Amino acid sequence: MIVDVLVLGMLGAILGLDVVSFPQAQISRPLVAATLGGACMGNAGVGLVCGVLLELFAHETLPFGASRYPEWGSSSPIAGAAAAAGAAVGSVPMSLLFAVPFGLLTASLGGWSMVQLRQLNARLARRRLDALARGSARTVAGLQVAGATADLARAGMVAMLAAIVALPAVRWVAVQPAPMSVYAVPLLASLGGAVAAGAAWKMFHATSGTRWFGIAGLAVGTLLVALMSR
């Protein structure tokens, strides 16, 4: 378990860094990060399912500048890893029913930790305003390196703490007898679908003509569902 926690901590640190500091390539999105987390625990497929569920929720939380938003980079790999770890010993639906809300909770805590980091960066910058005003290249580069390093450490700590809690907990949850577990994934899918559809409306409804594109997409999607569900 220690090795798992360390590996997931490093993965969470790198993916958490991607959210804001470097390089913002969206490897931190749940779709990618949870799949990587699942792959670390030997089951990328379950990690992907967890990532898809979290990705549905992530549409509601776009990373606009100074706003506070959930931090998916350090939380998603842990959720994906937890889902895979649970699936390895017991029920996949119960593992997901633990991993997805746990991923949302960790993302929320990660968002809080980012606010703390920004305040720390502000304190560092305030102390060096004189050096910045003198045009010190060393100070400019130093602030960038300090900010990125602190972000890496922040994300790594969030990921490690989350992994320490999630891995034993999901292994316990997954083996508990739960006759209602058959409803777990439909519940998560309906919640995720609702949030993603609501978010799509919020994002796009103000743009002219999008209504018809949405209706056309829905028609295509529904038709394919009807054909493929037979």
Add this chain to the structure above:
Amino acid sequence: MSTASVPAPLASPVTPAPIFPFRTRAAIVSRLFAVQASWNYEILIGNGIGFCVEPALRLLPGGTGGDVYRAALARQSQYFNAHPYLSSFAVGALARAELEGQPAARIERFRTALCGPLGSVGDRLVWVGMLPTCSFTGLLLFGLGASPLVCVLVFLLMYNAGHVALRLWGLQMGWEKGLAVASALGHPILREGPVWLARAGTFLAGAAVPLTVMRLVDGGGLARVGITLVAAVAGASALVLFHGRVEGWRLALLAGFAALVLFLLRHA
């Protein structure tokens, strides 16, 4: 989100751009990926802009450490706010303005004027356009049965093709136009791009959500998929109705943990 108001050009018509040495350009491009590394509530990405422009400032008379260099770096490390990808427009334009020896007051006014448009255009193009469109594409592939590798790779390649191109193009435009870079913000990609991305995103969202739900409840048959979809539509309608007052993901967090406890207790 407000529509971007493009500042009036502060410079006379564009003069031919001076030579942009490859090493300087490469150094700036690599630094652009870390423009937000010291993001903070005091000067936002101001220090990051200084960090990105710095390789160009080494070309100033007197070189690194000279008075001109230090004055320019101090100017460029002040408060600045923009979308991280579109900050490359500012970096290119500011680097050129400094190397051309534009008056300090003019550069500072220009810097201030750029903040708003680069933020709002970037938010509409990237966060509300490119990102959800690529994400719904990934979900659509998942719904159609693609493997984890395909879903992840298509999403990353699609998104980063746009992301990297935008940073490189922004730097080039900024350098070419200099203080007249505002005219580049009227480019069809920045003006019409968000509209077409929103349309594509809406289409993909409409197609992806039902297919994703179907694959998630895999093996449940049409009735089970239908019930799950109806629940999702009802939930989405409620979220739209209470828009701005509730956040769906927070409700889902509570509902998920409540269901977990209920499912465990039902047996106990």
